[in-house]
Amino acid sequence: MQPTMRRLFNAQQSGLILVILLLGAILTIFAGSHTDRVTGHSVNNFLNFYTLTQTATDASFFAIMAVGATMVIISGGIDLSVGSVYALAGTTMALALRVWNFSSTLETVLVGMTLCLGIGLLCGLANGVMVVGLRVHPFIITLGTMWVFRGIAFVTSKAESILVPDALTSVAKASLTSNAALYPVPMLVMIAVTAVGAVYLSRTVMGRHIYAIGGNVEASRYSGLRLGRILIGVYALSGLTAGIAAFVGISYYGSATCGDATGYELYVIASAVVGGASLSGGKGSAINAMLGAILIVLIRQAIRQLHFDQNYEWIIIGCAIIIAVVLDQLNARLTAKRLVKGTA
Amino acid sequence: MNRTAKILVVLGGITVVAMASVFAQGKKSFKIALIAKSSTNPVFLSARTGAEAAAKELSAKYGIDIEIDWRTPPTEDGQVQAQRIAQAVNEGDDAIIISCSDAGKVTGAINDAAARGVPVMTFDSDAPQSKRFAFYGVDDVASGQQVMSELAKQLGGKGKVAILAGNQNATNLRKRAEGVVKEAANHPDIQIVGTFYHIETPQDAAAEVVRVMNAYPDINGWAMIGGWPLFTKSLLTDLNPDKVKIVAVDALPAELPYVAKGIAPVLLAQPTYMWGHVSVEKVIDKIYLKKDVPVITRMELIRVSKENLGTWARQLKDWGFTDVPEGYLKMP
Numbered sequence: 001m002q003p004t005m006r007r008l009f010n011a012q013q014s015g016l017i018l019v020i021l022l023l024g025a026i027l028t029i030f031a032g033s034h035t036d037r038v039t040g041h042s043v044n045n046f047l048n049f050y051t052l053t054q055t056a057t058d059a060s061f062f063a064i065m066a067v068g069a070t071m072v073i074i075s076g077g078i079d080l081s082v083g084s085v086y087a088l089a090g091t092t093m094a095l096a097l098r099v100w101n102f103s104s105t106l107e108t109v110l111v112g113m114t115l116c117l118g119i120g121l122l123c124g125l126a127n128g129v130m131v132v133g134l135r136v137h138p139f140i141i142t143l144g145t146m147w148v149f150r151g152i153a154f155v156t157s158k159a160e161s162i163l164v165p166d167a168l169t170s171v172a173k174a175s176l177t178s179n180a181a182l183y184p185v186p187m188l189v190m191i192a193v194t195a196v197g198a199v200y201l202s203r204t205v206m207g208r209h210i211y212a213i214g215g216n217v218e219a220s221r222y223s224g225l226r227l228g229r230i231l232i233g234v235y236a237l238s239g240l241t242a243g244i245a246a247f248v249g250i251s252y253y254g255s256a257t258c259g260d261a262t263g264y265e266l267y268v269i270a271s272a273v274v275g276g277a278s279l280s281g282g283k284g285s286a287i288n289a290m291l292g293a294i295l296i297v298l299i300r301q302a303i304r305q306l307h308f309d310q311n312y313e314w315i316i317i318g319c320a321i322i323i324a325v326v327l328d329q330l331n332a333r334l335t336a337k338r339l340v341k342g343t344a
Numbered sequence: 345m346n347r348t349a350k351i352l353v354v355l356g357g358i359t360v361v362a363m364a365s366v367f368a369q370g371k372k373s374f375k376i377a378l379i380a381k382s383s384t385n386p387v388f389l390s391a392r393t394g395a396e397a398a399a400k401e402l403s404a405k406y407g408i409d410i411e412i413d414w415r416t417p418p419t420e421d422g423q424v425q426a427q428r429i430a431q432a433v434n435e436g437d438d439a440i441i442i443s444c445s446d447a448g449k450v451t452g453a454i455n456d457a458a459a460r461g462v463p464v465m466t467f468d469s470d471a472p473q474s475k476r477f478a479f480y481g482v483d484d485v486a487s488g489q490q491v492m493s494e495l496a497k498q499l500g501g502k503g504k505v506a507i508l509a510g511n512q513n514a515t516n517l518r519k520r521a522e523g524v525v526k527e528a529a530n531h532p533d534i535q536i537v538g539t540f541y542h543i544e545t546p547q548d549a550a551a552e553v554v555r556v557m558n559a560y561p562d563i564n565g566w567a568m569i570g571g572w573p574l575f576t577k578s579l580l581t582d583l584n585p586d587k588v589k590i591v592a593v594d595a596l597p598a599e600l601p602y603v604a605k606g607i608a609p610v611l612l613a614q615p616t617y618m619w620g621h622v623s624v625e626k627v628i629d630k631i632y633l634k635k636d637v638p639v640i641t642r643m644e645l646i647r648v649s650k651e652n653l654g655t656w657a658r659q660l661k662d663w664g665f666t667d668v669p670e671g672y673l674k675m676p
Contacts, residue, residue, distance in 0.1 A: 037460070038461070173452070181456065255447075257446055305435065
């Protein structure tokens with residue numbers, strides 16, 4: 001096998017890509033087709049630009065958050081508050097923009113983005129500072145802030161559904177192509193965030209430190225790494241990605257409520273885990289987290305397109321997560337055995 | 345049978361099948377997406393039954409094929425509803441019927457669907473700012489007023505009343521709660537102690553009622569703008585009919601024991617079966633018969649009490665509910 005091909009097939013994400021392609025092929029064959037209203041041509045129900053873009057859009061909100069959450073998981077922690085950070089950032093932005101009512105699109109977008117990302121970052125920092133400062137397990141801290149952040153969103157928004165200015169929606173739903181009904185912006189943001197996350201984790205010193213802490217916290221401490229600072233940074237980044245997801249999601253759908261993204265933290269963690277992140281730390285990647293999110297959304301899509309009873313959605317996704325983790329562990333054991341054989 | 349005859353029989357069979365298939369293809373077919381708020385809420389399951397019954401009736405009546413494409417999320421989520429609208433359009437559905445969990449979240453998706461030539465109709469909970477072509481449901485403010493008016497009669501015009509209001513993001517429920525408060529102003533001896541929101545599951549709703557009763561033991565009336573807690577049996581024993589009266593919107597089979605026991609002397613039934621049935625009729629009027637459809641079609645609430653419990657129980661059974669207690673079916 002050529003070295004390039006071998007590298008490709010040895011790559012961590014090749015398994016996920018294969019599963020996604022396989023599922024895509026099954027959907028293409030079995031999802032059926034319909035007649036296009038405008039052209040009168042037969043269109044495959046799955047393999048068309050609209051469905052593919054829509055699938056990527058649906059995955060993008062989970063995937064963006066999953067990039068940040070994966071960093072937390074690699075460091076050996078967990079962040080259960082990402083859904084609530086999303087809701088708080090979104091409602092704060094919507095409330096502020098309703099009060100300020102800017103006339104310029106640029107001003108609206110810049111202020112909205114700054115607010116969303118800023119709130120996300122602050123929430124993440126708060127999580128990090130508490131995890132490090134109070135020395136309480138991150139599960140407990142982020143479980144608490146999950147309720148606190150959503151509670152603040154509830155109180156400040158008075159549980160209203162707040163519409164955001166059209167300027168935001170026009171940016172998030174910009175078609176960017178000749179086809180006015182295709183909205184690729186969330187997908188492009190997802191790709192950009194994943195790319196930045198991947199470079200950060202694999203090509204920067206800070207990124208390598210996160211793996212080091214997750215792999216062996218004591219060794220990292222004795223190596224002189226500033227654990228507290230690194231961990232605060234990791235939670236801040238998780239909050240930041242939740243803020244980015246909120247900005248894109250709220251702008252795309254056009255309104256914000258305190259109930260937004262309820263339960264999404266589980267999808268986000270599931271995306272990271274399906275993507276191969278280890279909950280004991282030291283393992284995971286941004287690209288895999290994105291692929292994990294796409295796979296989960298694709299499974300949901302498949303349940304409907306193949307006309308399965310959608311009441312089985314949770315069962316199927318739950319089983320998929322367990323199978324993904326078991327397969328990943330099997331693969332790790334086989335690799336370890338092969339390495340032992342190689343050295344013997 | 346000789347070989348030629350066998351070949352002729354096989355060829356004849358193939359021709360018949362082919363002709364049947366051509367005939368079937370010639371039949372006009374419509375796929376209507378039905379997106380309710382949550383597939384765990386029984387009122388929407390009855391809307392589905394109504395939609396499927398209407399599809400069957402109209403298919404036979406007009407010689408067309410109508411298929412109901414159930415795309416309701418398992419739990420309430422406006423964002424997921426918006427995604428399901430887009431999916432329905434992408435997969436070639438001919439029309440969409442939706443009860444909006446959050447009007448703000450689905451308005452953009454409804455407008456996109458309309459722009460791509462897929463008409464959208466709302467039922468139960470509207471998205472008035474969107475390009476939906478019609479809405480079918482109760483007048484929410486008037487429904488809230490009717491709930492309070494009935495409760496005031498049960499309480500003799502005086503008492504402390506709590507409002508059970510479901511999901512705070514649903515526009516229709518907020519309007520009903522407004523209606524309750526508006527009507528309460530006409531009864532000076534009635535005091536509203538508060539409006540209580542909760543997750544729209546029977547268990548969460550029943551727990552909320554018990555929590556509120558513990559916090560305000562002097563409450564003697566509940567204005568429930570949805571019947572969520574009455575789908576459990578717990579309030580049948582937790583509430584004393586001599587001390588507390590309930591008037592609630594909805595009267596599905598599980599709620600009828602509350603009427604019989606006198607805890608809920610009046611239920612205001614939304615014929616939820618008709619949400620699906622009427623909506624499918626309106627959609628077919630619009631997309632097949634090319635008729636003008638009124639933008640708003642109002643649904644009237646049906647007053648259910650001990651006097652008409654039997655009639656109502658039989659109506660529910662006729663609408664396909666299989667869990668109507670036998671005892672009520674025999675009542676007058």
